[in-house]
Amino acid sequence: MSQRIPTYSIERKKARWGWIFVAPTLIFFSLFSFYPIFNALYTSLFKKKLLSLKPPDFIGLGNYSYLLKSPDFWDSMRATVVFTLGTFIPLLIFSLIFAIFIMSRKRFQNFFQIAYYSPAVLSSVVAAVIWLLIFDPRGLGNQWLNLMMNTPGIDHKWLANSVMVQMSTMLVYFWKYVGYFTIIFIVGLASIPQSIYEAAKIDGANDWKNFWYITLPLLKPTTILVSIMSMLQCLKTFSTQYLFTQGGAPLAPINVITLNIYHTAIRDHQIGRASAMSIILFVIMMLFTWVQFKTSRADEISY
Amino acid sequence: MSYTLQIKKNKINRQSLIIDIFIWGFLVLAALFILAPILFMFTASLMPANDILKMPYRWIPKGFYWQNYWQGIRGNDGSFIYIRNILNSLIVASVISATTVILSALAGFGLAKYYFKGRAVVFMLIMATMMIPFEAIMIPLYLVTTKLGIQDSYAGLIAPFLVNAFGVFLMRQYFITFPDEILDAARIDGASELMIFRTIILPNSIPAVATLAILTFKAQWDNLLWPLLVVQSEEMKTIPLYIVKFMAEKHTDEGAMMAVAAIASIPILIVFFKLSKYFLGGAALYSSRKG
Numbered sequence: 001m002s003q004r005i006p007t008y009s010i011e012r013k014k015a016r017w018g019w020i021f022v023a024p025t026l027i028f029f030s031l032f033s034f035y036p037i038f039n040a041l042y043t044s045l046f047k048k049k050l051l052s053l054k055p056p057d058f059i060g061l062g063n064y065s066y067l068l069k070s071p072d073f074w075d076s077m078r079a080t081v082v083f084t085l086g087t088f089i090p091l092l093i094f095s096l097i098f099a100i101f102i103m104s105r106k107r108f109q110n111f112f113q114i115a116y117y118s119p120a121v122l123s124s125v126v127a128a129v130i131w132l133l134i135f136d137p138r139g140l141g142n143q144w145l146n147l148m149m150n151t152p153g154i155d156h157k158w159l160a161n162s163v164m165v166q167m168s169t170m171l172v173y174f175w176k177y178v179g180y181f182t183i184i185f186i187v188g189l190a191s192i193p194q195s196i197y198e199a200a201k202i203d204g205a206n207d208w209k210n211f212w213y214i215t216l217p218l219l220k221p222t223t224i225l226v227s228i229m230s231m232l233q234c235l236k237t238f239s240t241q242y243l244f245t246q247g248g249a250p251l252a253p254i255n256v257i258t259l260n261i262y263h264t265a266i267r268d269h270q271i272g273r274a275s276a277m278s279i280i281l282f283v284i285m286m287l288f289t290w291v292q293f294k295t296s297r298a299d300e301i302s303y
Numbered sequence: 304m305s306y307t308l309q310i311k312k313n314k315i316n317r318q319s320l321i322i323d324i325f326i327w328g329f330l331v332l333a334a335l336f337i338l339a340p341i342l343f344m345f346t347a348s349l350m351p352a353n354d355i356l357k358m359p360y361r362w363i364p365k366g367f368y369w370q371n372y373w374q375g376i377r378g379n380d381g382s383f384i385y386i387r388n389i390l391n392s393l394i395v396a397s398v399i400s401a402t403t404v405i406l407s408a409l410a411g412f413g414l415a416k417y418y419f420k421g422r423a424v425v426f427m428l429i430m431a432t433m434m435i436p437f438e439a440i441m442i443p444l445y446l447v448t449t450k451l452g453i454q455d456s457y458a459g460l461i462a463p464f465l466v467n468a469f470g471v472f473l474m475r476q477y478f479i480t481f482p483d484e485i486l487d488a489a490r491i492d493g494a495s496e497l498m499i500f501r502t503i504i505l506p507n508s509i510p511a512v513a514t515l516a517i518l519t520f521k522a523q524w525d526n527l528l529w530p531l532l533v534v535q536s537e538e539m540k541t542i543p544l545y546i547v548k549f550m551a552e553k554h555t556d557e558g559a560m561m562a563v564a565a566i567a568s569i570p571i572l573i574v575f576f577k578l579s580k581y582f583l584g585g586a587a588l589y590s591s592r593k594g
Contacts, residue, residue: 011418014417014418014419014496015417015418015419015420016419017413017417017496018413018414018416018417018418018419018422019413019419020413020496021409021410021412021413021414021417021500022409022410022413022414022425024406024409024410024466025406025407025409025410025429025466025471026410026425026428026429028406028465028466029428029429029432029466029468032440032444032462032463032465033432033435033440034428034432035443035447036440036443036444036447037435037439037440037443039440039443039446039447040439040440040442040443043442043443094333097329098330098333101326101329101330102330104326105326105327105330108330112330112334113583114575114576114579114583115334115337115338116333116334116337117575117579117582117583118337118338118341118572118575119337119340119341121521121568121571121572121575121582122341122568122571122572123524123525123527123542123543123567123568123571124525124527125525125527125542125543125546125547125567126344126546126564126567126568127340129546129550129560129561129564130340130341130343130344130561130564131340132550133343133347133355133557133560133561134340134343136356136557138356138357138358139356140339140343140360143358143359143360175336175337175340178337179337183583207322232436235436236436236437236438238438238527238528239525239527239528239543242527242531242547243547243550246547246550246551247550258438258528261438261441261442262441262528262531262532265442265445266532271442271446274442275442275443278438278439278440278441278442279439281436281438281439282435282436282439285434285436285439286434289433289434
C-alpha cells in the first residue's frame with residue numbers, strides 16, 4: 001500500500017514523527033501538571049492528614065466551607081490582596097515612567113536598562129537577606145528615611161510594626177521587579193513607529209501631547225499585559241514573606257496565601273485543607289489569565 | 304518680530320533644559336536606589352559585623368575583611384557544606400536547562416513543522432499548563448515524589464521542571480518561520496527526521512536555545528519553594544536553602560551573611576553582564592506571549 005500511494009505514506013510518516021516529537025512533553029505535562037491539579041481538586045474534598053495511614057474521610061465541600069469561615073484564611077486573603085495591590089500599582093507606574101524616560105534619552109539607554117534589571121537577576125532569597133539587613137533598626141533603611149524626612153534618630157520599625165512590615169515586603173518586591181517590567185514597556189515603546197510622532201510633529205504636537213494622545217493609547221496592550229503579569233506574580237509571592245518571618249518579622253500581617261498553604265500542609269499536616277486553598281488560588285489566577293487573554297485579543301493594534 | 308521669536312525660542316530652550324535635568328536626575332536617583340542594595344551587599348561582605356550596622360554606613364570598606372567569605376564557606380559548624388550546596392544548585396539548574404531546551408525544541412519542532420491529527424488540541428493543552436501555578440500543585444507533587452521515593456534526591460529536585468510550556472511556545476514560534484523547502488531537501492537526500500532535527504534545526508536555533516537555557520537556569524537558581532518541600536538532608540540542600548539555614552543560625556554575623564549572599568550572586572551577575580542581551584531579550588519575549 002505504501003508503494004501504491006507514496007505521498008500518503010510520507011504524510012503518515014510525518015504525522016507519526018510529529019507525535020513522537022511531542023510525546024515526551026505531553027507525557028511530562030500529564031504527570032506533572034494535569035494529574036496534580038486534578039489530584040489537588042480531589043484531595044480538597046477529603047479530610048486528609050499528611051503521614052497518616054488511615055484512609056481519608058470524604059467531607060465534600062467541608063474544607064471550603066471551613067476556609068470561608070476561618071479568620072486565618074481571610075487574613076491570608078487580605079494579606080495577599082493588600083500585597084498585590086500595593087506592589088503592582090507602583091510597579092506599573094514606575095516601570096512606565098522609567099521606560100519613557102530611558103527611551104527619551106539619546107545616551108546611556110543600555111546602561112540604565114542593565115542597571116534597573118540587575119536586581120531581577122539576583123535570587124529572591126538574596127534580595128530578602130540584603131533588605132533584612134537594611135531594615136535592621138541600626139541599618140540603612142532608618143538612615144535613609146531619617147535623612148529624607150529630616151527626623152534624626154527615629155526607628156521606623158520596618159520589621160516590627162505590622163503596617164511597616166507589609167510596606168517592607170512590597171518595597172523588596174518593587175525593587176526586584178521594577179526593572180523587569182521597565183524592559184517590557186521599552187519593548188512596547190520601541191514597537192510604536194517613529195513616523196506617527198513625525199506626523200504629529202508636523203501637526204504641531206508637543207512632547208506632552210505626544211505622550212498623552214499617542215504613546216499612552218498605543219501602549220494600552222503592553223500596560224494590560226504588565227498589569228496582569230505583575231498581579232499574577234504578586235499573588236504567588238512566597239520567598240520574601242517566608243524569609244522575613246524566618247528573619248524575625250511577625251507572621252500575621254504578611255501571611256500570604258502561598259505561605260499559608262505551605263504552613264497548613266507541612267506544619268499542620270492538613271493536606272485536604274491546603275489543597276482546597278490551592279484550588280482557590282488556582283481559580284483566582286485562572287480568572288486573571290482569562291481576563292488577560294480576553295483583553296489582549298480585543299486590543300490588537302495594527303499600524 | 305524676529306526679536307520676540309528669539310525670546311520665545313530661548314524660553315523653550317530653557318524649559319526643555321529644565322525637563323532634561325529633571326529626567327536625568329530622576330533616572331540617576333532611581334539607578335542609585337536600585338543599585339545601592341547590591342553595592343551594600345558587596346561592601347558589607349568585606350566588613351567586620353560591627354562596621355556594617357554603624358551609622359552612618361561607610362560605603363568604602365576600610366580594608367578587605369576576607370574572613371567573612373571564609374566563615375560563609377566554612378559554615379558555622381565548619382562542615383563546608385556550602386560548597387556541596389552550590390554544586391547541587393549548579394547540577395539541578397544545568398540539568399533542568401538542558402532537558403527544558405531539548406524537550407521544548409522537540410515539541411516545538413513537532414508542533415511547528417508536522418501536521419498530525421489533534422495538533423491544535425495538543426498545543427492548547429500544553430499552553431493550558433501555563434495557567435496552573437506551581438504553588439497550586441506543589442502539595443500533590445510533593446505527595447507523588449514521596450510515593451516514588453525520590454524526595455531528598457536530585458531526581459526529586461529536577462523531576463517537576465523537566466520542561467515548561469513557555470519553552471515549547473518559544474521554540475514553536477521560532478521554528479514556524481523556518482523554510483519547509485530546506486527540510487524537504489534534506490528528506491530527499493535521505494536524512495531521517497531525527498537527523499534533520501539534530502543537524503539542521505538545532506544548529507539554526509542557537510539564539511532561541513540560549514535565551515531559553517539562560518532564563519531556565521536563572522529561574523532554577525532562584526527556586527526556594529520546591530527544595531524547601533522535598534529536601535531534608537544538609538547534603539541535598541541548594542543555595543537558597545543554605546542561605547535560609549545560615550540566616551537562622553545563632554552564630555551568624557552580618558558580614559558572613561552578606562558574604563554568603565555575594566557568593567550566591569557573583570556567578571549569575573557575571574553571566575548577566577556578559578549575556579545581558581539574552582536576559583533583556585528574554586523579558587521581551589515574555590511580552591510576545593500574548594500573540
